[in-house]
Amino acid sequence: MRRVVTGFEFPISNFHDRSTGRAVFAATVFLAGVFLFCQPVQADPSKYPQFAQQKLPANITPVFVSVDQLAKEITGGGKPLILDVRSSEEYREVHISGAVSSPLSEFSAHFKDIPKDRPVVLY
Secondary structure, eight states: OOOEEEEEEEEEEGGOHHHHHHHHHHHHHHHHHHHHHOOOOOOOOOOHHHTTTOOOOTTOOOOOOHHHEEEEEEEETTEEEEEEEEEEEHHHHHHTTTEOOOOOGHHHHHGGOOOOOSSSSOO
């Protein structure tokens, strides 16, 4: 099908192509599934029972950030100190680029070295 509008001719059939419609529908269903069924991964306290029920000191108030917020902070020029508090084995498997390994079992020894003049992210 072709339509003529003020002397210009353009094809309409390309916009109603069935394969394009199917591809758009499939992509929409896929993205909806990703957003609906992907849940954030939670830490497993059974891996670290000695730390699971500890209380924070009264003068420390944690602020929880998402990966997206951290990425935005870094790309915006922020320089947070990123501490990976998982075991050394887990750190060797995979870690955030630029993160420093400081396992919870050794954390108290490094606590005094944490800078007070910049954000600190623990994961």
